[in-house]
Structure formats: structure tokens, C-alpha cells
Amino acid sequence: MQAKAAAESLGITQRMLRHYENEGLMHVARNLNGYRHYSAADLRRAGRIRDFISTGFSTREIRAMSACLSDDGSGACEGGIEKLTQKLADIDRLRSELDARRAAVQDRLASLRRDLLSEAIL
CATH class of the missing domain: 1.20.5 (Single alpha-helices involved in coiled-coils or other helix-helix interfaces)
Known part of the structure; x- marks a missing residue:
């Protein structure tokens, strides 16, 4: 999924998605043309980041909780x-x-x- 559709599906802006990536919270694959391509796992991760930010966590705090962002184990995070x-x-x-x-x-x-x-x- 390209950035515009990804942002719309998450209810955030493309700028916020780029911010998540710039802050080291996400690593998004790129197509041959250089456009970002968001997988389903990327969307779930971005949704978790968005939710943590909406509850008052800073990007620094979220980065320290990276285990809580991935699909690995998909249960409680350390x-x-x-x-x-x-x-x-x-x-x-x-x-x-x-x-x-x-x-x-x-x-x-x-x-x-x-x-x-x-x-x-x-």
C-alpha cells in the first residue's frame, strides 16, 4: 500500500508516517520507483505508534518500547x-x-x- 492510502486507512497524515520513520520507529520498504510501500505489518505497527502517541507517549518513549510495536508474539510485550x-x-x-x-x-x-x-x- 502506498503512503497516501496507508495514512488514510490509519486516520493520520503522510507526514506523520514519515515522522515515524524518521524517528526510527518504523522501517518501510520502497518500490523500485522509490515510493514507500506499507505492508499489513507496517500498518499494524503504525497504528500502535499512533495509539501510543494519542495516550501521551513521546517518540523517545515509544522507541524504548519497540517490542510493543511488532507482531512478534502479538501478545504482551516486555x-x-x-x-x-x-x-x-x-x-x-x-x-x-x-x-x-x-x-x-x-x-x-x-x-x-x-x-x-x-x-x-x-
Whole structure:
């Protein structure tokens, strides 16, 4: 399958497919004319990469989990549970930090509104 059809089938852009390859996440065969040719295994790998990116993994993190991208064994990948558990902990930490920032902004906003209301009464 050529790049345009591959990208469309995955719901991503051709540029993203090239990015996966440039980052060393994929190695795609080329036809004699130099065009990339995506096999069914390539499409499954690209789909896994896309899914990891959509859940917050960086290309560096995904590269470290290359065993989770291949069809070899097609079951659980080595270290996959640990990596996903760590990502979940990172997301929870970020969420907690955002909740604290949100609360601080709400407090500041309430304070400013009180100040404006008291100035208007005077």
C-alpha cells in the first residue's frame, strides 16, 4: 500500500508516517520507483505508534518500547505493563498539578471579584 492510502486507512497524515520513520520507529520498504510501500505489518505497527502517541507517549518513549510495536508474539510485550503504569502515574501527577493550579486561579478570581464588588459598594 502506498503512503497516501496507508495514512488514510490509519486516520493520520503522510507526514506523520514519515515522522515515524524518521524517528526510527518504523522501517518501510520502497518500490523500485522509490515510493514507500506499507505492508499489513507496517500498518499494524503504525497504528500502535499512533495509539501510543494519542495516550501521551513521546517518540523517545515509544522507541524504548519497540517490542510493543511488532507482531512478534502479538501478545504482551516486555515491559509494556511497567511503561503503561508509569505513564498513568505521570498523567495522575500532571492532573493533580493542574487541579492545584485551577484551584489557585479560582481563588484569585474570587478574590478579585470580591474586591471589585466592595469597591463598587463604596
